[in-house]
Amino acid sequence: MSKGLSGRRQPGWVNPPGHYLKRDEMYALPGLVRYKPRARYLFSAGQAQSRFLQGLKEGRILGTRCPRCGRVYVPPRMYCEYCHTRTMEWVELPGTGVVHTAVVSYIAAFRERLKEPVIVGVIKLDAPGYVEGGYEFAGLFHRLCGVTPEDVMSGRVIGMRVKPRWKPPEERRGDVNDIECFEPVEG
Amino acid sequence: MKTNIFVKDRVAVVGAGLTLFRRRHLETPRELAWEAARQALESAGLTFDDIDCVVTGTAPDAFDGVHFNGEYIADSGGFGKPTVRVYVGGGTGVFVPVAAWWHAASGLCNTVLAVAEEKMSPAHPHPQGVFAYIWDPILERPLGPNLIWIFAMEMRRYMYKCNTTKETIALVSVKNKRNALDHPAAQAAANITVEDVLNSELLVWPVNRLDISPVSDGAAAVILARENEARRITDSPVWVEGIGFTLDNTHWYNRELAFPRYVNYAARMAYKMAGIERPWREIDVAEPYDPFDYKELHHIEGLMLARPCEAPKLLEEGWFDRSGELPTSPSGGLLGVGNPIAAAGLMKVAEIFWQLRYEAGPRQVKKPVHYGLAQAWGDLMQVGTVIVLSN
Numbered sequence: 001m002s003k004g005l006s007g008r009r010q011p012g013w014v015n016p017p018g019h020y021l022k023r024d025e026m027y028a029l030p031g032l033v034r035y036k037p038r039a040r041y042l043f044s045a046g047q048a049q050s051r052f053l054q055g056l057k058e059g060r061i062l063g064t065r066c067p068r069c070g071r072v073y074v075p076p077r078m079y080c081e082y083c084h085t086r087t088m089e090w091v092e093l094p095g096t097g098v099v100h101t102a103v104v105s106y107i108a109a110f111r112e113r114l115k116e117p118v119i120v121g122v123i124k125l126d127a128p129g130y131v132e133g134g135y136e137f138a139g140l141f142h143r144l145c146g147v148t149p150e151d152v153m154s155g156r157v158i159g160m161r162v163k164p165r166w167k168p169p170e171e172r173r174g175d176v177n178d179i180e181c182f183e184p185v186e187g
Numbered sequence: 188m189k190t191n192i193f194v195k196d197r198v199a200v201v202g203a204g205l206t207l208f209r210r211r212h213l214e215t216p217r218e219l220a221w222e223a224a225r226q227a228l229e230s231a232g233l234t235f236d237d238i239d240c241v242v243t244g245t246a247p248d249a250f251d252g253v254h255f256n257g258e259y260i261a262d263s264g265g266f267g268k269p270t271v272r273v274y275v276g277g278g279t280g281v282f283v284p285v286a287a288w289w290h291a292a293s294g295l296c297n298t299v300l301a302v303a304e305e306k307m308s309p310a311h312p313h314p315q316g317v318f319a320y321i322w323d324p325i326l327e328r329p330l331g332p333n334l335i336w337i338f339a340m341e342m343r344r345y346m347y348k349c350n351t352t353k354e355t356i357a358l359v360s361v362k363n364k365r366n367a368l369d370h371p372a373a374q375a376a377a378n379i380t381v382e383d384v385l386n387s388e389l390l391v392w393p394v395n396r397l398d399i400s401p402v403s404d405g406a407a408a409v410i411l412a413r414e415n416e417a418r419r420i421t422d423s424p425v426w427v428e429g430i431g432f433t434l435d436n437t438h439w440y441n442r443e444l445a446f447p448r449y450v451n452y453a454a455r456m457a458y459k460m461a462g463i464e465r466p467w468r469e470i471d472v473a474e475p476y477d478p479f480d481y482k483e484l485h486h487i488e489g490l491m492l493a494r495p496c497e498a499p500k501l502l503e504e505g506w507f508d509r510s511g512e513l514p515t516s517p518s519g520g521l522l523g524v525g526n527p528i529a530a531a532g533l534m535k536v537a538e539i540f541w542q543l544r545y546e547a548g549p550r551q552v553k554k555p556v557h558y559g560l561a562q563a564w565g566d567l568m569q570v571g572t573v574i575v576l577s578n
């Protein structure tokens with residue numbers, strides 16, 4: 001039975017081993033290896049996503065429909081996760097939708113502070129004919145523009161109707177960034 | 188769900204051990220794992236020779252900076268024995284004893300050592316960089332996401348759906364950091380106020396610095412044994428009554444974020460096995476996974492310890508305090524004790540073990556306890572892992 005840090009002997013009281021390493025001690029040791037792996041990856045987009053990306057280049061949002069349950073997938077999958085069947089039917093969505101959630105980020109990918117905050121969120125897309133179960137839906141994760149941090153904080157942005165703002169056709173590369181952002185539908 | 192939950196063999200937890208949780212440790216991952224294992228063996232009055240099989244767990248190798256990290260740390264307990272590493276992201280810590288359970292319940296091993304270790308400090312300049320590689324390379328990485336975005340989005344949705352505020356959610360951080368003041372291994376124990384949380388560095392609204400658990404190094408271990416063996420080892424075995432684990436899809440932005448289905452499915456599996464029909468009444472003490480403060484509430488609801496959107500109100504009433512009706516994270520949780528990912532989940536299991544043996548000292552909850560639960564979650568809002576214990 002170990003003796004707890006409280007000084008009382010109690011079986012459930014661990015006397016936790018371990019030594020805290022202070023910052024200057026750490027850097028004084030030969031433990032810091034400055035090594036940057038030069039790993040580069042050429043990812044394949046696959047059957048479903050390749051066509052989706054081609055659609056973005058054309059300014060269209062494409063999805064796949066499951067022949068068995070009728071779920072519409074955006075981003076598209078080549079198989080239905082629920083039925084395990086192949087999803088062969090392609091559908092074009094209008095692109096409009098509502099904001100499911102949105103946040104204001106003051107930091108970038110590696111925690112660098114951003115000069116200007118960026119607003120990102122989840123957009124639940126309109127998918128005509130898709131009778132969803134209430135939990136899952138066709139949707140995308142993307143930037144939001146034309147809304148302010150105050151809109152996010154007050155909750156005004158949630159449920160707001162939005163549509164994609166496309167880059168000019170000559171600048172599109174078949175990439176999620178072909179959509180600049182989702183912006184409020186006027187009126 | 189068609190799993191056979193009618194497993195006849197009973198398995199008990201008979202020992203637990205823990206290292207200090209700290210931002211940086213002098214010890215290597217192996218040394219930390221060995222220390223936790225040694226302490227767990229000692230608490231059960233066992234030696235290494237008494238152990239039949241070993242299960243190890245660590246989260247992404249990239250934190251420790253060593254590939255095959257599970258195997259790397261395995262010689263701290265697994266040398267010359269059947270050993271396996273399990274890995275389900277943040278859910279790993281509770282998945283380690285779950286895997287240890289089936290090793291024993293199947294009859295394959297009489298005694299199983301379960302060790303979880305994580306050393307996040309080696310990743311420079313900040314461990315957050317490691318998370319850049321969990322995003323989908325085609326659809327998500329081009330948007331330059333930070334890991335905190337996904338939590339902020341879930342928290343925002345939860346706040347909207349449940350009509351709750353940052354102020355109420357911050358009470359989780361206040362409670363857990365306060366609970367951790369009584370934990371000898373704690374890294375982030377503190378007496379703070381809601382204002383402290385709201386005034387800490389704003390990262391991704393609605394998430395501030397003190398809404399999040401710290402970056403940590405540490406290890407934890409527990410020992411599981413089959414019934415006959417467990418009764419020989421101790422007079423107060425803590426029985427594994429139920430286990431559950433499920434996986435949801437990676438498309439977190441195609442789902443309702445306000446309710447964690449992946450936790451709910453795992454909980455239902457564990458309750459069914461344990462014969463628990465009304466978890467909100469039958470579970471006496473719980474350690475829901477709390478890497479972020481809202482996550483504790485979110486998970487309490489997924490675990491059906493409160494109705495959907497009811498947890499914030501109960502929290503305000505002190506329901507989840509150590510002296511409350513259903514104490515949650517009496518250890519101090521990840522927010523207070525620290526978050527060495529896999530080790531943090533197993534620390535929660537160890538806490539329930541001590542609570543059910545009335546050995547938690549000043550952390551012991553006020554009410555009598557019969558059933559306890561620990562839960563973790565992992566990957567892209569995908570994995571739920573649950574273990575139900577009883578005394």
Ligand SMILES: [Zn+2]
Pocket residue numbers: 066067068069070071080081082083084085
């Ligand atoms: Zn289907």
